[in-house]
């Protein structure tokens with residue numbers, strides 16, 4: 001089920017850039033050498049940014065603590081920030097409040113405190129269910145920690161749980177991926193995010209691959225892994241509602257969907273991005289710099305761009321097509337006062353001919369083959385003219 005938001009519904013993203021150790025594949029904006037004092041100082045800076053942020057006028061739908069490892073900071077800091085949100089906009093009991101977590105940082109007391117603070121959705125980075133893969137990725141947890149994290153989360157009354165896993169890992173076999181999926185399915189989360197590993201430049205994994213020490217599975221094996229996920233998760237009652245995301249009905253992540261529908265979001269913290277009124281802006285990435293500038297009352301915005309109408313149309317297409325439901329033709333026409341066929345006549349005809357996109361009466365969506373070649377489809381829209 002894909003949600004249709006009101007145009008002025010919006011989300012809040014809070015970047016928590018702290019980790020205990022860096023995973024080999026990670027190129028996120030994160031630091032591994034800061035302790036509790038700096039966590040406190042940083043959350044103070046985020047609260048100052050929140051107080052001075054110009055907010056959209058609509059309904060706040062979601063608060064998302066992403067990272068980094070938000071579950072590494074003391075729960076009282078998360079509680080304090082959510083208190084500041086309530087102080088400014090009123091009750092947030094109906095808001096989806098997600099905390100990303102690493103299983104190596106969770107215990108019953110911390111989970112209870114996060115839940116008491118108002119967090120109502122927990123995302124657990126499991127990634128794999130084999131010790132050797134977790135070690136090779138430099139994760140700070142083992143397989144047992146994943147089981148404990150889910151058990152503790154349920155005890156703390158989290159009823160909306162996401163598990164993250166990665167396929168296409170170096171030396172990963174199809175059987176191992178099957179084992180990971182079946183063990184994670186047995187844990188019974190409400191939601192899955194399954195990512196195809198992207199080897200990012202500058203990471204230690206990229207160096208290992210370039211030097212020939214790490215071997216990625218072949219393309220056809222990776223395609224089989226994606227198909228296997230589709231088969232196993234469907235059989236277990238999960239629906240794919242976006243390219244990487246699966247949920248039991250009614251547990252689709254609101255936060256993710258706000259991005260794909262081009263609703264507004266305000267990002268707080270080092271390197272965080274915001275989007276409102278077709279303007280995108282982003283903060284400086286450096287954590288110390290961000291704290292210093294906030295402390296001095298200076299703007300932490302590093303850059304901004306105003307999207308032209310053509311850019312908005314292209315983004316509307318590629319972001320909307322990430323969703324299982326695709327894009328609404330009426331929605332496009334209302335937003336841009338032109339029909340989607342008028343604007344994207346040539347690329348649309350080509351993609352329909354190739355069997356990658358289905359052009360229905362009211363909606364346009366990716367075919368099964370289109371999902372497998374989604375990046376190609378997105379590129380066609382991103383590179384196309386808009387007449």
Ligand code: SF4
Nearest residue numbers: 019022023026067068
């Ligand atoms: S825990 Fe997440 S954010 Fe931190 S280093 Fe690992 S992948 Fe990156």
